Amino acid sequence: MPLILPGNVGSATAVTGFNVSNSLRFNSASNDHLNRTQTGGNRRKFTFSTWVKRCNPATRMSLFLANRSGSNYNQLYLNEDGYLEADFYHSGTQIFRYKTDALYRDPSSWYHMIMAVDTEHDTASSRVRIYVNGLEVTSFSTETNPSEDVDTHVNENSIVAYIGSDYNSNEPDYYLAETVMLDGTQAAPTDFGEFDGDSGIWKPIDVSGLTFGTNGFYLQYKETGTSADASGIGADTSGETNHFTVNNLTAVDQATDTCTNNFATLNPLNSVGTAGLSTVTFSEGNLKGLGTDDFDTAFGTIGVQNGKWYWEIEFDTTGGGYQAGWTTTDQMHSIGASGDVYTKYVGFRDNIRIMNFNTQELADYANISAGDILGLELDLDSGTRTLKTYHNGTLKNTATLPDDQGDTWIPIMGDGHTTDPVFIVNFGNPIVALSSANSDPNGYGSFEYSTGAGYSLCTKNLAEFG
Secondary structure (H helix, E strand, C coil): CEECCCCECCCCCCCCCCCCCEEEEHHHHHHHHEEEECCCCCCCCCEEEEEEECCCCCCCCCEEEEEECCCCCCCEEECCCCEEEEHHHHHHHEEEEEEEECCCCCCCCEEEEEEEECCCCCHHHEEEEEEEECCCEEEEEECCCCCCCCCCCCCCCCEEEEECCCCCCCCEEEEEEEEEECCCCCCCCCHHEEEECCCCEEECCCCCCCCCCCEEECCCCCCEEEECCEECCCCCHHHCCCCCEEEECCCCHCCCCCCCCCCCCCEEEEEECCCCCCCCCCEEEEEEECCCCCCCCCEEEEECCCCCCEEEECCCCCCCCCEEEEEEHHCCCCCCHEEEEEEEEEEEEEHHHHHCCCCECCCCCCEECCCCEEEEEEEECCCCCCEEEECEEEEEEEECCCCCCCCCCEEEEEECCCCCCCEEECCCCCCCCCCCCCCCCCCCEEEECCCCCCEEEEEEHHHHHH
């Protein structure tokens, strides 16, 4: 059950030092990807590097692809089981292939992954080197080294390179940040990151001074345009002007969830329903869910023990059939496959009433309308711990939290019993355009309404307050 807790805040705790401002959120349902036609470069020596936060752990996630053909391609990808693989096939013949023993399935974490190639190297095992979070991967279930001096499809003239699409034209669900190609260099991980002196956690460094080469690029995902130019989402900021063509991605897919400030999302590895395992369908960077069975319940990826916190949720439905609030990790594990979910959290219930575990705080006062925004402001720092609930920015209730339900609090949301709602959560990293943008007191996140004293659920705030 991946869950970010205080004292275990991942790779994004540093408030000072190099900070990454943006990532790009890819959604498979809309066939999001970037592509660019390569010019002639160094086909034997190159390095691809990116930070990735995966969403659906059961699907293939291509990080980089050169030549989208079933028999001719180079690809670095996370497979359906969570192993990292690097492949090169030419005319249907396997030239090299590497598959890690380690699994990388955690949807709450950012990973840094590198494929560094030099087929001219005298040592066969050094011709393709794979690194994850600053460390070289040396244990593979499959390890086929290339012949010396072999030419790959990477940097091959007139061959199309892809970010976010595999050789079968399948697009993944993930976030990418700091995506880099070096043409002509087999680089080391220290060219892209360093271990934090205090925490020992691998973190990114400024790469703008690297030599990128003819086909090299540096994608920071800072722009919002849809053209293949300096104002586009796929803008190359390396100075080489190797801009990518944008396919189905728009400004709303630009995210602030990055490898230096990791935001909460929904957790596809931790959800429950009537059959034990939830049938919630997750999409849009694990910030959108569809419950298709009674009492399908999802949880956030960040838990808190102190501080003041705020998040919003929108249900694209009318009437009842939903739940949204905060629960504890103690109660999360006791939620069963029946309506007792309503006794396990504090927050909103259908039509609209407000529950405080097994007590009704406020009886039905309205029906939810599609597009309504529910806000939940949790205060764990005051003498009396409370949850303030808001409906379209208006405070509806202040509930006093019980002391006997557990110490670690986590967002909870999902399906009721008769309706299959679509729910969209905003932990500060929205997937929909906002009519107004409100950040938290630290300046992080973007919300439809004021957060009050609450902070967004991200690792920089967690390190300070959680």
